[in-house]
Amino acid sequence: MKIQSLSIVVPTKNKCVNACKFCVSRTHTNPYDDKISSVVKEWNEDIQCTDGIYYYENSIEYKDYYNRLQFARDNGCNVVVLTGTGEPIQNPKFLDFFSEINDTLTTPFKSIEMQTTGVMLDEESVAHLRAIGVTTISFSISNIFDNDKNLELIGCHNKLKFDLIETINLVKRYDFNLRLSLNLVNDYDNYTVQHVIDRCKELGADQVTFRKLYKSELNNEIDKWIEKNASVNFYNELVEYVKENGKFLGILPFGASSYNIDEMSVVIDDDCMSEDIKETYKYLVLRENCKVYTRWETKSSLVF
Numbered sequence: 447m448k449i450q451s452l453s454i455v456v457p458t459k460n461k462c463v464n465a466c467k468f469c470v471s472r473t474h475t476n477p478y479d480d481k482i483s484s485v486v487k488e489w490n491e492d493i494q495c496t497d498g499i500y501y502y503e504n505s506i507e508y509k510d511y512y513n514r515l516q517f518a519r520d521n522g523c524n525v526v527v528l529t530g531t532g533e534p535i536q537n538p539k540f541l542d543f544f545s546e547i548n549d550t551l552t553t554p555f556k557s558i559e560m561q562t563t564g565v566m567l568d569e570e571s572v573a574h575l576r577a578i579g580v581t582t583i584s585f586s587i588s589n590i591f592d593n594d595k596n597l598e599l600i601g602c603h604n605k606l607k608f609d610l611i612e613t614i615n616l617v618k619r620y621d622f623n624l625r626l627s628l629n630l631v632n633d634y635d636n637y638t639v640q641h642v643i644d645r646c647k648e649l650g651a652d653q654v655t656f657r658k659l660y661k662s663e664l665n666n667e668i669d670k671w672i673e674k675n676a677s678v679n680f681y682n683e684l685v686e687y688v689k690e691n692g693k694f695l696g697i698l699p700f701g702a703s704s705y706n707i708d709e710m711s712v713v714i715d716d717d718c719m720s721e722d723i724k725e726t727y728k729y730l731v732l733r734e735n736c737k738v739y740t741r742w743e744t745k746s747s748l749v750f
């Protein structure tokens with residue numbers, strides 16, 4: 447078995463600081479028990495047992511978690527994606543914990559990506575992410591031209607409002623790999639593909655991922671929003687544009703094809719729920735219950 451990437455759910459107690467209009471996590475409570483947070487607490491308290499071993503190291507949950515990380519490494523997985531049902535930066539202690547546990551694996555993960563809207567990232571937190579080994583910041587962006595519109599679409603709380611371009615510049619200054627993941631809402635239908643590509647280039651992107659928005663079968667308020675607000679025209683133009691102007695680079699760790707356009711890696715991620723999984727898993731998800739799954743949407747995809 448070959449695993450291309452491991453998505454790690456950073457526990458955020460079921461609550462995200464944002465309220466993205468298209469967020470599927472907002473429509474249900476997280477059904478997975480959080481068993482790792484108590485380990486993180488014990489790790490943070492630094493209590494040693496009488497035999498000199500730290501208290502948390504003796505817990506079954508810790509061993510379960512460690513074994514899943516090691517399992518991914520043993521099966522050829524090189525990339526970790528810090529993500530979840532909230533902003534990973536909401537739980538800095540967990541990020542520290544992950545970094546320390548990673549260092550104890552027989553061969554630690556070297557390629558570590560964090561997915562974020564950019565909220566709560568400041569100089570201190572960005573420097574900290576660099577120090578704990580994060581290599582790529584992947585910004586989820588719903589409007590790359592209009593900051594206020596972007597904040598509105600991600601449901602950013604008034605107290606947490608930020609300037610996305612300033613945050614991107616900060617991340618560039620710390621020399622992270624910069625990925626812009628553009629959620630294809632219909633605002634993009636007002637722009638040409640060339641215009642969007644030029645904007646990404648101007649912002650210094652190393653990689654750009656275009657994410658098509660998909661409805662679930664639930665037909666809930668999020669699905670209705672997506673039906674009304676997902677881009678149609680831009681997406682079709684994009685596919686044509688990439689065919690005409692892109693030079694195929696290869697298949698990325700999460701399974702999508704990458705093309706060179708203007709010295710940026712450009713990816714159209716329209717296949718995040720691929721059925722065509724054989725000997726290779728596009729990704730595995732390590733949940734807060736210390737178990738790994740092959741799918742986000744169902745417990746039935748449990749590996750162990």
Ligand code: SF4
Nearest residue numbers: 462464466469531532
């Ligand atoms: S940042 Fe992610 S988890 Fe939070 S509301 Fe947006 S899509 Fe949902």
